[in-house]
Structure formats: C-alpha cells, structure tokens
Amino acid sequence: MAKHLTPADISAIVDTINGWKKPPITWEAICAAVEPLVGKRPTRQSLSSNKLIKLAYKKRNEVLGKEYIPRPSPSSLAVSGERIEQLESKLRVMSARNQLLLEQFVVWQYNASKFGMSDSQLNAPLPKIDRERSVPKLSTARARSRKS
Numbered sequence: 294m295a296k297h298l299t300p301a302d303i304s305a306i307v308d309t310i311n312g313w314k315k316p317p318i319t320w321e322a323i324c325a326a327v328e329p330l331v332g333k334r335p336t337r338q339s340l341s342s343n344k345l346i347k348l349a350y351k352k353r354n355e356v357l358g359k360e361y362i363p364r365p366s367p368s369s370l371a372v373s374g375e376r377i378e379q380l381e382s383k384l385r386v387m388s389a390r391n392q393l394l395l396e397q398f399v400v401w402q403y404n405a406s407k408f409g410m411s412d413s414q415l416n417a418p419l420p421k422i423d424r425e426r427s428v429p430k431l432s433t434a435r436a437r438s439r440k441s
Contacts, residue, residue, distance in 0.1 A: 298335065301358040303345055310349040316357040318350070 298306070310318070320337035328334040340346050356364045405415055 298331070298339060298343060302327075302331045302335075306335075306340065306346050310346070310353050313353050313357065318354055318357055320350070323350070344428060385426045 306323070309327050310323060311331065313323075320340060323340060324334055324337060341350070
C-alpha cells in the first residue's frame with residue numbers, strides 16, 4: 294500500500310517544486326528529488342492527486358516553460374542583499390495574508406456546517422454573467438460622451 298503524504302511531506306514537496314531552477318520539471322524528477330525528504334519514493338499519481346502539489350507543479354512549469362534565461366548575477370553583493378531582503382519581506386507579507394485567508398476559510402467552513410450547507414451547495418459554480426445586459430455597448434457609450 295502506498296504511503297500517504299503528511300502535511301509536512303506536502304510542504305517539503307511544494308518547497309522543492311518552488312525551488313526548481315532549470316527545466317525540465319517532470320513528475321519523475323520530483324519523485325526522485327523528494328525521496329530523501331519523504332523517506333520513500335512517492336508515485337507520480339500520489340503527487341499529482343494532491344491539489345497543493347499539483348498547483349505548485351503547474352505554476353512552476355509555467356515559469357520554467359517560458360524561454361529559460363538564466364538571470365545575470367547582480368553587480369554587487371550589496372544589491373543582491375537588498376533584493377533578497379525585499380523578496381523576503383514580500384514573502385512574509387504574502388504568508389501572513391495567506392494565513393488570514395486560511396483562518397477566514399475555517400470560519401466559513403464552520404458556519405456552513407452549522408447551517409447545514411452541503412458540499413454541492415458550497416462548490417456550485419458561479420452564475421454566468423450576461424455581458425450584453427450588464428455592460429453598455431461601447432458604441433452607445435461613445436455616442437453619449439460625444440453629445441456631452
């Protein structure tokens with residue numbers, strides 16, 4: 294039986310994917326890279342079935358899929374240090390925002406359960422917007438602005 298991934302395993306795998314430097318990034322390469330972290334070689338299926346891992350893979354693949362150009366190194370160590378500090382600061386802010394969103398989600402999850410909402414109700418798609426009714430036609434808007 295396959296080993297189930299713990300939250301710590303998932304976090305380590307996502308960090309590995311986010312730190313992937315050079316293309317190509319493949320599921321097999323990820324499986325091999327995370328084997329020492331997880332303690333056992335995960336299967337491609339177990340990785341791709343996890344939403345967080347799959348999202349990290351998709352986003353990283355998009356970045357690496359574009360024409361890969363290695364970044365030139367900064368001319369000075371001070372400039373690179375400032376850049377690292379700036380990026381770490383942004384990361385702390387984004388992590389805090391993410392934590393707040395996760396906390397809000399827990400509140401919503403509790404309230405949805407308390408008031409008897411089903412999964413199908415929560416996952417119902419948004420209604421389609423009829424753009425013809427909700428947005429005035431461009432030619433009509435221009436004609437009005439010319440008259441003014």
